[in-house]
Amino acid sequence: MHIIQKKIIYRSFILLLLFFPSSFEAKERGLEGMKNLKDNKTPDNDLPGPRKPNIIFLISEDNSKHFMELFDPKGVHTPHIQKMAEDGIVYSHAFSNSPVCSVARSTLITGTLATRTGMHLHRNIAIAPMPEGLEMFPAYLRQNGYFTTNNAKKDYNAVEAEGVWDLSSNQASWRDRKDPQQPFFHQETFMGSHESRLHFDRNKMEAHQPEDHPGNVNLFPYYPDTPTFRYTIAFHRDKIREIDEWVGATLKKLEEDGLLEDTFVFYFGDHGGVLPGSKGYLYETGLHVPLVVRIPENYKHLVDTQKGNVNPEFVSFVDFAPTVLNLAEIPVPDQMDGLPFLGHGLDKEELLGRDESLGYADRFDEKYEMVRSLRKGKFKYIRSFQPFYPDGLQNNYRYQMLAFEEWRNLFKAGQLDSLQGRFYLAKPVEMLFDLENDPMEIRNLAGDMAYQKILKNMRERLNNLLLEKHDLGFLPESILVDKAIGNPVKYGHEFQPQLKKLIHINGLALSPFDEIKEELSGHIVAGNPLEKYWALTVASCFGEQALGLEPLVSPLTNHEDYMVRLRAIEYLGIIEKVNPVQPLIDLINNTPHPVEALLALNTLVYFKDHTDFGTHVDPKKIRPNTLNEEVKRRIDYLNGSW
Numbered sequence: 218m219h220i221i222q223k224k225i226i227y228r229s230f231i232l233l234l235l236f237f238p239s240s241f242e243a244k245e246r247g248l249e250g251m252k253n254l255k256d257n258k259t260p261d262n263d264l265p266g267p268r269k270p271n272i273i274f275l276i277s278e279d280n281s282k283h284f285m286e287l288f289d290p291k292g293v294h295t296p297h298i299q300k301m302a303e304d305g306i307v308y309s310h311a312f313s314n315s316p317v318c319s320v321a322r323s324t325l326i327t328g329t330l331a332t333r334t335g336m337h338l339h340r341n342i343a344i345a346p347m348p349e350g351l352e353m354f355p356a357y358l359r360q361n362g363y364f365t366t367n368n369a370k371k372d373y374n375a376v377e378a379e380g381v382w383d384l385s386s387n388q389a390s391w392r393d394r395k396d397p398q399q400p401f402f403h404q405e406t407f408m409g410s411h412e413s414r415l416h417f418d419r420n421k422m423e424a425h426q427p428e429d430h431p432g433n434v435n436l437f438p439y440y441p442d443t444p445t446f447r448y449t450i451a452f453h454r455d456k457i458r459e460i461d462e463w464v465g466a467t468l469k470k471l472e473e474d475g476l477l478e479d480t481f482v483f484y485f486g487d488h489g490g491v492l493p494g495s496k497g498y499l500y501e502t503g504l505h506v507p508l509v510v511r512i513p514e515n516y517k518h519l520v521d522t523q524k525g526n527v528n529p530e531f532v533s534f535v536d537f538a539p540t541v542l543n544l545a546e547i548p549v550p551d552q553m554d555g556l557p558f559l560g561h562g563l564d565k566e567e568l569l570g571r572d573e574s575l576g577y578a579d580r581f582d583e584k585y586e587m588v589r590s591l592r593k594g595k596f597k598y599i600r601s602f603q604p605f606y607p608d609g610l611q612n613n614y615r616y617q618m619l620a621f622e623e624w625r626n627l628f629k630a631g632q633l634d635s636l637q638g639r640f641y642l643a644k645p646v647e648m649l650f651d652l653e654n655d656p657m658e659i660r661n662l663a664g665d666m667a668y669q670k671i672l673k674n675m676r677e678r679l680n681n682l683l684l685e686k687h688d689l690g691f692l693p694e695s696i697l698v699d700k701a702i703g704n705p706v707k708y709g710h711e712f713q714p715q716l717k718k719l720i721h722i723n724g725l726a727l728s729p730f731d732e733i734k735e736e737l738s739g740h741i742v743a744g745n746p747l748e749k750y751w752a753l754t755v756a757s758c759f760g761e762q763a764l765g766l767e768p769l770v771s772p773l774t775n776h777e778d779y780m781v782r783l784r785a786i787e788y789l790g791i792i793e794k795v796n797p798v799q800p801l802i803d804l805i806n807n808t809p810h811p812v813e814a815l816l817a818l819n820t821l822v823y824f825k826d827h828t829d830f831g832t833h834v835d836p837k838k839i840r841p842n843t844l845n846e847e848v849k850r851r852i853d854y855l856n857g858s859w
Contacts, residue, residue, distance in 0.1 A: 269362070269545050270516040271391070271480035274404040274537075275467055276370075277460045278318070278411040281490035282311075282507040284457045291435040293457040297465030298484055298509055303525050305482075305511035310531045312574040312592065313488035316496055316503030317581050321488040321534055323374040326353045328538030328553035332577050332688045335697060335705030336374035339581040342694065342812055342845060343702045345375050351552040353381045354538035358402045361547050364394040370406040392474070402541065407463045410456040412491040415449055416617040427451035428458065437502070438657055439494065441627055441637050446493075449620040453492060468511075481544060481559075482511040483537075493621045494640055498608060499576045499590040499599055500658050508532065510559065519544060519560050530571045531592070532558045552706075554686065575682055579690050583847040584612040585819045587690050591679040595653040598675035601644050602723060605757055605791060609641040611822050613850050613859045641827070646726050646758055649675065676727070680720050687712060691719045693750065693780045695812040715747065722751045726758040734765065741769050746778040753784035757791045767794050774800060779813045787820050790830065797824055798833040811843040818851035825855070 282288040285295050287302060288309070313321045315331060323336040327347065331337040335345035347353065353373075355365040359380060369387040371377065384393055391401040417425075422445070431447035434454065440446050464484055471477040489495050489503035496503060512520050522528060532540075535555035542549050543560030558568060576590035587602040609628070615621050627633050628641045636659065649662040649672050662668040687709030689697060701708035709716075722740055725733040740752035753770065756763045766788075773785035782804055790797030801821045805814045818839075825831040836855040841848055853859040 269400045270513060270519070271400050271476060272358075272402045272541055272544060273391075273467070273471075273480055273482045274402075275407070275464055275482060275484045276404065276487050277407040277463075277484075278409075278487055279489075279491035279496055280410050280453075280457060280460065280486045280507070281495060281502045282486075282505050283490060283502055284454060285507050287509070288507055293454050293461075295457065295461035295464075297461045297468065298507075301464065301468070301482065301484060301509045301511045305509060305524060306520070306522060307527045308508040308510070308532055309527050309529055310572075310574070310592075311485065311506050311508035312504050312531070312533045312576070313486075313506050314504075314534050314575060315577055316488050316498055317578075318487060319372045319374050320577070320579075322370075322372045324534045325487075325537050326355075326371075326373055327351065327375060328354060328535060328550075328555050330535055330554045330575065330577075330686050331374065332579075332683075332690050333554065333686045333706065333709055334375070335689055335702055335708075337577055337579050337690055338374065338694060338697075339579075340847070341374040342847070343698045345702055345705050347375050347378065348552050348706045349704070351550055353377060354541060355402055355404075356381045357542055357547050357550075358545055359383065361545065362400065363545065364391065364399050364401040366391060366393065366401065366403045368403070368405045370408070391476075392470075400545075402545075405467065406487070407460055409459050409463075410453075410491070412496060412614075412618070414456060415453065415491060415620075417452070417619070419619070422448050422619075425452075427455050429454050437492070437494075438659060439636050439640070441624065441633060443623060443627075445623045446620050449618070450492065453490075478514040479516070480511075480513050481516065484509045484511075493615075493618065493624055494608065497578065497581045497584075497612070497615070499578050499588050501597070501652065501656065504574070504576050504590070504592075516544075521563065521565050530558065530568045531574050532571070533574045573678075575679075575686075577688075577690065580694065580847075582612055582614055583815065583819070583850040584610055584615075585694075585816060586610065589679060589683065589688075589690075591675055591682070592652075593675060593678065595651060596671060596675060597648075597650045597652055597658065598672070598679060599648040599650075600676070600679060601646055601648075603754060603757075604644040604646050605760070606823055607641045607643060607827055610819075611826060611854055613854055647672070647676065680724070684713065684717055684720060687716065691716055691751070692747075693812075693816065695780065695810050695816070696747075698812055699810075719747060719751050722748060723755060725752075726755045730759050730762040734763075737763075738766060738769055741766065741773070746776075746781050749773065749776070749778075749781045750784050753781070753788050757784070757788045760791055763788070764792050764794075767792065779804060779808045779810070780816070783813070783817050783820060790824055790828070796830055796833060797821075798830055799838075802838050806838075806840050806842070809842055811841070811845045811848055814841045814843065815845070815847050815851065818848060818855075822851060822854065 284292045286292040287299055314324045315321045317339045319339050320331050320337055323331050334348055359365045365382050366389040367382050367385040368389040391403045394401055429451045431451045434447055434450045436442055471480055485508040486506040489505060512524055536558055539549040539553050539555045539557040540559050543557035572594045574592040578588040586606045590599045628638050645661060647663050649668060650658045663672055689705055689709055725737050737752055740748050744752055756766050770785050770788055773781055776782050786797045786800045789795040801817050805817045808814050825834045839852060
């Protein structure tokens with residue numbers, strides 16, 4: 218056909234679109250929208266594709282980036298995910314903001330930092346409402362014509378309103394939509410790699426042989442070299458292969474439906490890995506996830522990068538909701554904390570400049586400890602607010618894994634070296650790692666004079682983020698439940714002036730004790746209950762150095778605020794001036810609040826397992842006024858029946 222005739226036909230098509238926009242799905246989009254329709258051709262013909270791209274989240278449970286060859290040369294070969302990478306983008310710096318399911322998924326579905334919205338505690342005792350004016354992101358897709366399906370895990374710490382999903386079940390699929398031209402968002406979770414799959418017994422170890430011989434697997438340097446650990450790693454590697462088969466099967470379904478080149482497919486882990494010391498902890502193995510995004514041919518114009526690239530910019534779970542909305546050309550709500558990393562209107566230089574990720578860890582089931590992390594470039598900063606609690610503090614679910622149980626038994630038997638045994642020892646208040654030279658976070662640089670400027674900058678940046686984002690982790694959970702959970706975001710705004718002071722009080726733990734003793738004493742004596750709570754916690758961080766505070770602290774064991782009492786008893790036990798067991802049991806039995814009982818039980822288990830006071834614990838004396846599931850777990854453990 219002559220080129221002039223082609224131009225006449227194209228102009229006629231444009232006029233038809235102008236006069237009949239709804240017929241061509243171009244309503245309110247004008248010439249720009251029509252140009253997009255023209256550009257979005259299928260590879261087989263000249264007919265326009267769907268007006269908006271389909272989007273799929275394929276989420277695997279409990280695996281960090283460390284077990285896939287695509288991200289680590291010692292990892293498992295995953296040909297289907299590798300093919301996705303060739304047809305899309307690999308993100309070398311993708312992070313969950315939390316190392317556990319419900320908090321990570323709450324961050325994903327809301328696009329908000331869970332510490333700001335009251336969703337930061339794994340298995341929230343009280344479920345938070347969605348922030349005022351904000352919906353879970355699939356609701357916006359649905360309001361804009363998308364068919365939304367979830368298969369099937371949710372696990373949110375927020376109240377889910379009506380209208381988020383068209384279908385949510387273990388059969389839900391994009392194939393359920395009635396109109397084959399309707400764009401869809403589909404989310405699916407692979408459960409086969411979940412932590413529970415590693416709760417096998419010795420009989421299974423003897424009967425089942427993983428594909429990789431356990432003697433050949435790569436051990437993390439802080440693991441004891443035992444048959445149990447090697448078998449557990451080999452078993453988990455088989456789960457990575459199963460993930461790859463599942464991804465391949467889903468891509469095949471899309472291809473069979475003729476939808477592969479109209480669909481963005483995100484594959485990622487729902488947080489870091491599940492091996493001991495990973496899930497539940499703010500180390501790279503707990504936060505650094507694999508992320509591959511397959512770019513459909515018909516929508517490659519929405520992505521300003523070449524297929525097959527490895528993108529170095531930092532992306533976190535808080536960014537995923539804004540990214541999906543941006544790909545669908547839906548405005549990103551101001552209440553979301555994240556930023557889109559795909560779609561129109563992005564500055565490539567600004568994207569490449571993103572080099573930060575915030576991490577948070579608080580209560581996981583019955584185990585409580587507040588920790589925050591900041592990854593910036595190649596450096597990782599971890600701030601422990603109760604560093605006297607070992608990482609290995611009892612969590613019933615965790616210790617169903619044979620490797621976890623063996624690790625603790627070897628520690629108790631004195632059969633671990635200093636690196637292998639640190640999991641069961643008190644931690645530094647702050648840690649700094651150079652991940653380029655120390656990817657497994659072995660060497661803490663916080664005490665190295667050559668890194669003091671970096672340490673100070675990381676510390677200040679983290680503190681600024683905690684204040685700016687109104688971190689509610691500084692509230693004992695009893696206060697969160699009683700006073701803040703009705704509207705956590707509003708409470709956080711009002712709480713900010715107090716939060717600034719609490720961050721300052723906690724910062725005293727980073728200075729020599731002699732320099733801060735007078736100020737810390739003032740907070741213990743004259744502070745309000747929250748200030749006393751954290752000042753006492755700081756005193757416990759110093760341990761025996763803070764012996765001189767005993768006369769100020771002892772009267773607080775009878776304070777009217779049970780949480781002040783708890784931290785006073787804890788301090789006196791840590792400096793070994795009193796046996797804390799009976800005072801803790803009295804607190805547990807007398808408080809009317811189950812959350813206060815739970816936090817006191819956390820401290821009691823610490824003294825039982827990690828100090829010389831353990832032989833004094835008589836579980837028959839523990840009779841709380843009120844019970845919840847977490848309190849029951851602690852009592853079961855103390856009774857030996859977990």
